[in-house]
Amino acid sequence: MAWLWWRLLSGDPMDVRTWRLPSLDPFLVMASLLLLTMVGMLLGATIGAGRSPHxxxxxxxxxxxxxxxxxxxxxxxxxxxxxxxxxxxxxxxxxxxxxxxxxxxxxxxxxxxxxxxxxxxxxxxxxxxxxxxxxxxxxxxxxxxxxxxxxxxxxxxxxxxxxxxxxxxxxxxxxxxxxxxxxxxxxxxSLADPVLPFDPSLLGHTSCGWNAPANALFVGRTAATDRSAISxxxxxxxxxxxxxxxxxxxxSGAQRIHAWLAEQLNALLPAHRQLPRPVPxxxxxxxxxxxxxxxxxxxxxxxxxxxxxxxxxDPPGRVARRELVDHFLARKAHVPELDDDDVREHLAALTQAYTPVMIEHLFDEALVNALRREARAMTVGDIERARLTEEIGLGQPVQYTDHERTLIATHEAGHATTAWLVAPERRLEVLTIIKRRDALGLLAHGDRDEVFTRSRTEMLNLIRIAMGGMVAEELFVSDVSTGPGGDLVTATSVAAQMVGVCGMDESLVSFQAVQGATLSQTNIVGRVLGDPQGRAAVERLLHEQKQHVHDLLTENRHLVAALRDALVSRHELIGAEITSVLEAAATRHAEANDVAEG
Missing domain, CATH: 3.40.50.300 (P-loop containing nucleotide triphosphate hydrolases)
Incomplete structure (x- = not known):
């Protein structure tokens, strides 16, 4: 800068108009820029390659x-x-x-x-x-x-x-x-190892005849040495x-320097003058x-x-889930009803197998439902609908014909009525004819208490609940649709567990003990049905339970009809709404019988 001012003051300023750029080959310029860019990227990557990413x-x-x-x-x-x-x-x-x-x-x-x-x-x-x-x-x-x-x-x-x-x-x-x-x-x-009894909580009327319950899975983990994942x-x-x-x-680095210096000096010192090396x-x-x-x-x-x-x-148990419910609700807006101990115990029961993050997410989705109805606090209904959406999917508008609406409502009413009559240990959660995923309608039910084993009676009740939809169609429509297809999957799986694993039928042979190259690749249902005697036992068990449900619903047609009519008009019933309809219908029927006898 000083040199430029000196030339200006001395009367010999620089004239940039006389400057001439050297003639350069454009190809060489582009190649040089590309080479410099690549070298810069390589040097930057090399310098940062050994840096800790923490x-x-x-x-x-x-x-x-x-x-x-x-x-x-x-x-x-x-x-x-x-x-x-x-x-x-x-x-x-x-x-x-x-x-x-x-x-x-x-x-x-x-x-x-x-x-x-x-x-x-x-x-x-x-x-x-x-x-x-x-x-x-x-x-x-x-x-x-x-x-x-x-x-x-x-x-x-x-x-x-x-x-x-x-x-x-x-x-x-x-x-x-x-x-x-x-x-x-x-x-x-492997699949040869024991699995938990099949426990369905969703029974639905399906359009394609296949609707395995969302939480009913027979899954074996793959071998630990998956070579495709090893680089x-x-x-x-x-x-x-x-x-x-x-x-x-x-x-440490300082200790290593100290040890090196000690070694160098010790090489010059006699044995009795050796310097001690640092202890790490x-x-x-x-x-x-x-x-x-x-x-x-x-x-x-x-x-x-x-x-x-x-x-x-592990996913938290019921007591731990109750603690989580209290913890999360303390920070989220909710109506006073959700402060009741019984309601919170109910929420803890509803969220079986939920992780802490899933429980918090459920409440967040319930708050979203509250916003949709222009409220500032969640209700039990908001939580129920959020859970239904998370586990089964969003409701989809479907223009049913009058016959389809009545048929689906009859089918689901058969499930719910059977569950109410034969399985008081189960809690009726949601009954709907709103389409979700492949299910045109469904009944969601679960255990009132957290259980880890099941009795023979409870297993039979699961089969009976699954058969309720088919029997209701036969009684009220005099025909059977494709809807019971998923129910038969549930019933067959439970029956196969009873026959082939749990010793709840005439045979005490366990099909879980069967080993072999072919059989080890087949789940327990396939093993039982692949055996002539096992298949016959499953078939007999299913027919017996279907006949039991047929006799039960024939005697209680009024309950199925009342629940069917409520579904047709309201489309979805949650929790106590289901039992209220059934209790009211039972009371009316008893009063009518008293009047007739009187």
């Missing part, structure tokens, strides 16, 4: 405490014990001679509180929390994944030494820790992870990993010294 939270940045973790009391007790060991690691190690826990594996369904619990542990311990998703370790560059893992554990050790402790959390660890080739995975149960670098990545999980007692101090670090697929993890990860403790987060 996010560090200080304790004061975490709002979750152990008091906020609901529905997993059994796991919380063990977590508190692990947390106490973590905080008292020095006394536990030096005074008692124990080996501290280095890793906890949280396994369970999505939404059961695994990440929530890990954050609460870091908050309660008052130490840094290094959160990372396992997928963020993955890289397209060879060796970069292992470098990122090393960087992450280096950062974890550094934070633990600086703050007296640190907790690292790896989300979805199965992304980088699948079973290596040649390693025996933890065996997964070429899996072995190296898992090996690096195994090494790093045992790196917490390694010397134990690093108080705890690694927590979460996964939904623990059986697919490499078995070397699960041995003591790596992941010392394996905690399973």
């Amino acid at each position: 996010i560090m939270f200080r304790p004061e940045q975490i709002e979750v405490t152990l008091d906020d973790v609901k529905g997993v009391d059994a796991v919380k007790e063990d977590v508190v014990r692990s947390l106490n060991l973590f905080l008292a690691h020095r006394a536990f190690t030096e005074e008692m001679g124990g080996t501290p826990r280095r890793g906890l594996l949280f396994e369970g369904l999505p939404g059961t509180g695994k990440t929530h619990m890990a954050k609460a542990m870091a908050r309660e311990a008052g130490v840094p929390f290094l959160f990372v998703s396992a997928t963020s370790f993955q890289s397209m560059y060879y060796g970069a994944t292992a470098r990122k893992i090393r960087s992450y554990f280096r950062a974890l050790r550094k934070a633990a030494r600086r703050d007296g402790g640190a907790i690292g959390f790896i989300e979805e660890i199965d992304a980088i820790a699948m079973t290596r080739r040649g390693m025996a995975a933890v065996p997964a149960p 070429e670098g899996t072995g190296g990545v898992v090996n690096e992870l195994l090494v790093q999980l045992q790196s917490f007692d390694e010397p 101090t134990r690093t108080n670090a705890l690694v927590i990993a979460a996964t939904n697929r623990a059986d697919n993890l490499d078995p070397a990860l699960l041995r003591p010294g790596r992941f010392d403790r394996r905690l399973t987060f």
Whole structure:
């Protein structure tokens, strides 16, 4: 700048009009720019390839405490014990001679509180929390994944030494820790293993004759060694992870320099003048990993010294669900009716097999329903409709003919009436003729109490409820439609369980004990029906129960008719609305009989 002013003042300014740009080949210019861009991208990727992808939270940045973790009391007790060991690691190690826990594996369904619990542990311990998703370790560059893992554990050790402790959390660890080739995975149960009794809660009139209940599944987990999910670098990545999980007692950088200097000086000193080398101090670090697929993890990860403790987060039981209902409703707008203990117990019963996240989402959807009707607080009806939408699907407008509407209402009324008469242990939840997915209408029913086993009578009642729709059609329409197709799937499955698994028929032979290349690929229903005697027993059992329902509904035609008429006019009945119609019809029928006899 000074040189330019000097030329201006001396009368010899620069004239830019005389400048001439050199002649350049446009192709060379474009090629050079492209080359520089590629080199820049490669250098940037190389520099960042080994950087740890974690996010560090200080304790004061975490709002979750152990008091906020609901529905997993059994796991919380063990977590508190692990947390106490973590905080008292020095006394536990030096005074008692124990080996501290280095890793906890949280396994369970999505939404059961695994990440929530890990954050609460870091908050309660008052130490840094290094959160990372396992997928963020993955890289397209060879060796970069292992470098990122090393960087992450280096950062974890550094934070633990600086703050007296640190907790690292790896989300979805199965992304980088699948079973290596040649390693025996933890065996997964096959279809030959026992399964729970078939428990339908939805019985619907279907348009195509096939409507398996939404929560009635016969599923076997696939083998743990799914080769399609294993990439070429899996072995190296898992090996690096195994090494790093045992790196917490390694010397720090300063200790390594100290040891090197001591070695250099000791080479010049006599034996009696040797300098002592530094002893590595134990690093108080705890690694927590979460996964939904623990059986697919490499078995070397699960041995003591790596992941010392394996905690399973199951869906909460009824008592825990009641606690969750109270916790979430305390923060969400609701009508006073939802403060009643009986109503909240009812909600806890309705949400069987729900995870904490699912329960909170259910209440959020109920608030959406309240907004649709221009209200500012949810009601029980809003929650019921939200649950129906979540589990079965949105209602779809269908222009039924008058005959179809009456037929479907008759079919569903047959289910509900049968359930009300034969199974007082079951709760009638929703009865509707509004189309949802493949179901033109349905009855949703469930256990009044949370049960884990069933008696023979209860299993027979499930078959009878399934047969109620077909029998009602025969009695009132003198014909059978395609609607009972899904009901027969339910009834056949329950009957096959009774005959082939539970010993509830004449034979005590269990078809679960049958092994073989062909049979092992067939579920229990296929095995029972594939056996001539088993098929005959199932057929006989189904016909007996259908006849029982036929006699029952013939005697109580007035109940089916009353419920059918209510469905035709109102389209959907929820909870107490169903039983109110049946009780009123039973009362009217009894009064009419008294008048006739009088």
